[in-house]
Amino acid sequence: MTADLRQIVDVAPLVRSGSLSPITLVESCLAQIDARPEVNAFITRLDAQALNDARVAAEDIREGRYHGPLHGIPISLKDLVHVAGVKTTSGSAVPAVVPAADAPAVTRLRAAGAIIVGKTNLHEFAFGTTSEETAFGPVRNPLDSSRSAGGSSGGAAAALAAGMCFGALGTDTGGSIRTPSSYCSVVGLKPTYGLVPIRGIIPLVVSLDHCGPITRSVADAALMLQVLAGYDRLDIASVEHPAENYVQAMAGPVKALRVGIARVPFFDLVDADVAKAVDAAIGVISKLTASTADVVLPTTREVNLGGEMYAWHEALFAQMSGRYQIPTRRNLQNGGNAKASEYIRGRWALELVRRTIDDSFTDVDVVVLPTRRHTPRTVDAALEREETDKPRNPELENTGQFNIYGIPAVSVPCGFTDAGLPVGLMIAGPRFSEGRVLALARAFEQATDWHSRRPPLTPDTPVPPLKRVEP
Numbered sequence: 001m002t003a004d005l006r007q008i009v010d011v012a013p014l015v016r017s018g019s020l021s022p023i024t025l026v027e028s029c030l031a032q033i034d035a036r037p038e039v040n041a042f043i044t045r046l047d048a049q050a051l052n053d054a055r056v057a058a059e060d061i062r063e064g065r066y067h068g069p070l071h072g073i074p075i076s077l078k079d080l081v082h083v084a085g086v087k088t089t090s091g092s093a094v095p096a097v098v099p100a101a102d103a104p105a106v107t108r109l110r111a112a113g114a115i116i117v118g119k120t121n122l123h124e125f126a127f128g129t130t131s132e133e134t135a136f137g138p139v140r141n142p143l144d145s146s147r148s149a150g151g152s153s154g155g156a157a158a159a160l161a162a163g164m165c166f167g168a169l170g171t172d173t174g175g176s177i178r179t180p181s182s183y184c185s186v187v188g189l190k191p192t193y194g195l196v197p198i199r200g201i202i203p204l205v206v207s208l209d210h211c212g213p214i215t216r217s218v219a220d221a222a223l224m225l226q227v228l229a230g231y232d233r234l235d236i237a238s239v240e241h242p243a244e245n246y247v248q249a250m251a252g253p254v255k256a257l258r259v260g261i262a263r264v265p266f267f268d269l270v271d272a273d274v275a276k277a278v279d280a281a282i283g284v285i286s287k288l289t290a291s292t293a294d295v296v297l298p299t300t301r302e303v304n305l306g307g308e309m310y311a312w313h314e315a316l317f318a319q320m321s322g323r324y325q326i327p328t329r330r331n332l333q334n335g336g337n338a339k340a341s342e343y344i345r346g347r348w349a350l351e352l353v354r355r356t357i358d359d360s361f362t363d364v365d366v367v368v369l370p371t372r373r374h375t376p377r378t379v380d381a382a383l384e385r386e387e388t389d390k391p392r393n394p395e396l397e398n399t400g401q402f403n404i405y406g407i408p409a410v411s412v413p414c415g416f417t418d419a420g421l422p423v424g425l426m427i428a429g430p431r432f433s434e435g436r437v438l439a440l441a442r443a444f445e446q447a448t449d450w451h452s453r454r455p456p457l458t459p460d461t462p463v464p465p466l467k468r469v470e471p
Helices: 008-017 022-035 047-061 102-109 154-162 178-184 218-228 245-249 272-288 306-311 314-323 328-338 340-361 379-387 400-405 434-446
Strands: 002-004 043-044 074-078 115-120 144-148 167-172 187-191 210-214 260-263 290-295 368-369 409-416 420-427 467-469
Touching: 002 115, 002 178, 008 218, 022 043, 022 047, 022 074, 022 154, 043 178, 047 167, 074 154, 102 115, 102 154, 102 167, 102 218, 115 154, 115 434, 144 306, 144 368, 144 379, 154 167, 154 178, 154 210, 167 187, 167 218, 167 245, 178 187, 178 409, 187 218, 187 434, 210 218, 210 245, 218 245, 218 409, 245 434, 260 272, 272 290, 272 368, 272 434, 290 400, 306 328, 306 340, 314 328, 340 368, 340 400, 400 420, 420 434
Parallel strands: 074 115, 074 167, 260 290, 260 368
Antiparallel strands: 002 467, 043 115, 167 210, 187 210, 187 409, 368 420, 409 420
């Protein structure tokens, strides 16, 4: 008898019992990386260290020193996240940082027994939504290598979708976890602002930066969040919040939930195929919950924090602006020209929105909407779009507003277009409602099978399932 094992929640009990070795898991992930070089998901591989850590994990588990469900599980890190002694490139030709210490998020993953297999490719310094503007070559979508994987955590989502790891750590300032998760048909969770530490991660806009998991299932996201969440006194963004059991909360009932449908402006100009998939998903959710009703969320037009993105880069940019990709350079120039008064007014608007966002959930418990209004562009089209200096309307995207709100939001697979491109559904709730959001996401996932579709190992070969033989 065999079992197809792709989720952490399925693999972890076998690792704990000793019937599946962490060494086997790591070797399978490294083989997947080798099998699909065109995806270009990784910048730095840590093969030797990962295999050594797997051997240590196997011995610890065998001798009864089990650390929990992430013990022996291969995880990837977006290459903004510091690992002691390993270069952090940020996807840039600007000289890499070699940190002396792990980021707190990495410390927590290691303490839980997770094994770091490598650092993933990304849009340079997380300054975009495609992961094509990178000094290490564009990330390609493993479901269709002609398409973008999304960004900026494109390498993280692509690696996870292609079986190169069992969980991935990403960052999200305007949608950088949720966009690639939608485009690669995986689960991406942006927690409440400050719930997961961002110290030890190269910042984009500290006031909007979030860190969270990308996984193959909602249950896996809950497992990773359980390890990642918690106060960090030295992190200026960190928020003290009582410990919660997200795994337990995820299993809670959803039949009493009141669901808001955030139609305006989030359904404006949406692709017809996306609208069809999302409407079908809402139909499923309406049968799982108490009620659905249209809702309107607050505008974020007054929040402009462009000057903040310049702060970390100021000295580097003055010395070596020519090493930045052209679109990143343009963004930094604009940020450097921002007026202090504009930034201060933007911060005031941000604080007001965050203080009042929970008022939008008086009559509903969660909201749902398309993660993205459009399906992934081709890599060539994405590069062309990034190179243009034509201004974009941020209100035509659906993710950035939720970074301003600072509330939890998860993207889950909800369908495919006629062309076979994935569509994501976003579920969000008030501050610190991760358990509620995960519960509805999990209920939807269990009522559908969209999350079970996988990309090929090579363009013409089905993915061979990772299997164990039952004794």
